[in-house]
Amino acid sequence: MTIGIYGLGRFGLFWAGKMASLGRVVGYNRTPRRFPPSIELVPLDGLSECDVVFICAAISAIPQVAKDLSAVLRPGTLVMDTCSVKEFPLASLVRYLPEQIDVIGTHPMFGPDSADSSLHDLPMVVTPTRGSDSLVQEWADRFSSLGMRVMVMSPEDHDREAARTQGITHFIGRLLASLDLKPSPMGTLGFKKIFEVMEQTCNDPWQLFLDLQQYNPHTKEMREQMVGKFDELIQVLSGLSDNSTHDDGLTEK
Amino acid sequence: MTIGIYGLGRFGLFWAGKMASLGRVVGYNRTPRRFPPSIELVPLDGLSECDVVFICAAISAIPQVAKDLSAVLRPGTLVMDTCSVKEFPLASLVRYLPEQIDVIGTHPMFGPDSADSSLHDLPMVVTPTRGSDSLVQEWADRFSSLGMRVMVMSPEDHDREAARTQGITHFIGRLLASLDLKPSPMGTLGFKKIFEVMEQTCNDPWQLFLDLQQYNPHTKEMREQMVGKFDELIQVLSGLSDNSTHDDGLTEK
Numbered sequence: 177m178t179i180g181i182y183g184l185g186r187f188g189l190f191w192a193g194k195m196a197s198l199g200r201v202v203g204y205n206r207t208p209r210r211f212p213p214s215i216e217l218v219p220l221d222g223l224s225e226c227d228v229v230f231i232c233a234a235i236s237a238i239p240q241v242a243k244d245l246s247a248v249l250r251p252g253t254l255v256m257d258t259c260s261v262k263e264f265p266l267a268s269l270v271r272y273l274p275e276q277i278d279v280i281g282t283h284p285m286f287g288p289d290s291a292d293s294s295l296h297d298l299p300m301v302v303t304p305t306r307g308s309d310s311l312v313q314e315w316a317d318r319f320s321s322l323g324m325r326v327m328v329m330s331p332e333d334h335d336r337e338a339a340r341t342q343g344i345t346h347f348i349g350r351l352l353a354s355l356d357l358k359p360s361p362m363g364t365l366g367f368k369k370i371f372e373v374m375e376q377t378c379n380d381p382w383q384l385f386l387d388l389q390q391y392n393p394h395t396k397e398m399r400e401q402m403v404g405k406f407d408e409l410i411q412v413l414s415g416l417s418d419n420s421t422h423d424d425g426l427t428e429k
Numbered sequence: 430m431t432i433g434i435y436g437l438g439r440f441g442l443f444w445a446g447k448m449a450s451l452g453r454v455v456g457y458n459r460t461p462r463r464f465p466p467s468i469e470l471v472p473l474d475g476l477s478e479c480d481v482v483f484i485c486a487a488i489s490a491i492p493q494v495a496k497d498l499s500a501v502l503r504p505g506t507l508v509m510d511t512c513s514v515k516e517f518p519l520a521s522l523v524r525y526l527p528e529q530i531d532v533i534g535t536h537p538m539f540g541p542d543s544a545d546s547s548l549h550d551l552p553m554v555v556t557p558t559r560g561s562d563s564l565v566q567e568w569a570d571r572f573s574s575l576g577m578r579v580m581v582m583s584p585e586d587h588d589r590e591a592a593r594t595q596g597i598t599h600f601i602g603r604l605l606a607s608l609d610l611k612p613s614p615m616g617t618l619g620f621k622k623i624f625e626v627m628e629q630t631c632n633d634p635w636q637l638f639l640d641l642q643q644y645n646p647h648t649k650e651m652r653e654q655m656v657g658k659f660d661e662l663i664q665v666l667s668g669l670s671d672n673s674t675h676d677d678g679l680t681e682k
Contacts, residue, residue, distance in 0.1 A: 285615060285616075286617065290617065299614065299615055299616070299617070301615065334615075340608075340611075340613070341613045341615055341616050342615075342619075344608065347662070348605070348623060349619065350662060354661070355593075355654060355658055357593070360590060360593070361552065362538060362552055362554065362587075362590050362591065362594055362595075364538045364552070364594065364595055365543040365629060366543070366595075366599070366625075366629035367594045367595065367598045369626045369629065370601060376617075376619035376622065377619050386665075386666075386669060401608060405604060405607040405608055406659055408607070409607065410652065410656060413639075413643070416639060416642065416643040
């Protein structure tokens, strides 16, 4: 089996490494630059020899990637995206790729910062989109064989849940980063975790953060809820009396 | 040595257990209720037999606790508070306790949720306030002997740093709790940490959260910075074009 990787950014190179145990891996990147010698580079039309192509590009780039691929792929090729949002990119792939190209959505919910070498128990969402159920099962089994914990669900269910997990996590991570937090010897266990959230999310490209918020139709609702709760909390704290007018109430700690 | 604990709430009982290896421990609680048999209860004036009294009461209660203690303690007794804020409670203790009572501030930056049995390397802030340097050193050594990582600093330095560590952590924890987050099988490693921050902070009393924000003079500035950055982030995301008008730009992931 020949596995193509479209997009050799930080995640694409990571994914290429993981797929190497399943077959021969070739990679294409729009912008030529130096890559590790471990990856076999091909031009765009070199992807025509692939049985399966993983797209490791930004969510916003998927429509153009789909158009590029539609010009070179053979009928019967399977295309899988790896985007952190599922409804939008899969709609683009179905729209722009010819009928004879099968499409399965995936969201590996881990990356170079959170995966160890085994991928043991790491969450992998698979969203059947176009093609046979048996093809979905075949790939679910392959991902499982690499250690991943495969969850098959619809793109809609994925996006709704992701808005309240990954969407919130990345929002908080970016908020923390903007506060210019520094590690502190006084840091409590909770502060250390806060710091880790920041590190986990802010190594990812800023574009991924924006795309997660823009292209997941459910993040808007999540943000509106967060704005409401944030304002409520600030209101409660602003309403506290000045600390010089304590109430002398006795409360054990 | 007889060690008194004023305030047998969740933290007070935890602290009583930790101090038991340093001497005989007696406890007083304003409101009578059932306590574990391991703690020897005394009335308020029973604290007069103590060499040292730890106050484990809410920050807002410290002025009244100081007045209570000033009526019963013998000259030469050492009083230490354990509040998460230092400037305000220590000013109260110095004001209301007689000159002959020594005062040292402490902030054990851990509790029943974050401490293991050894207290190994857990941060313990000590702020010298009234009394000899040798007394401070004696207690710093005792805390170290229990495994704690002792940091001696001024109340002002403590409060400034705590606003940007514990203050932020608890604010984010309460914000997350108000969003009614649920554990998710789709949770990334970052989401798990977000969840842990919530658990770490929201087991503490709501009063502690309010007191941390109200009685630390530096949290206001921290919150103002957070409001500014939060609004900026929301503005950036609100300004993103609708997801149907993507730019087709190509970016590797």
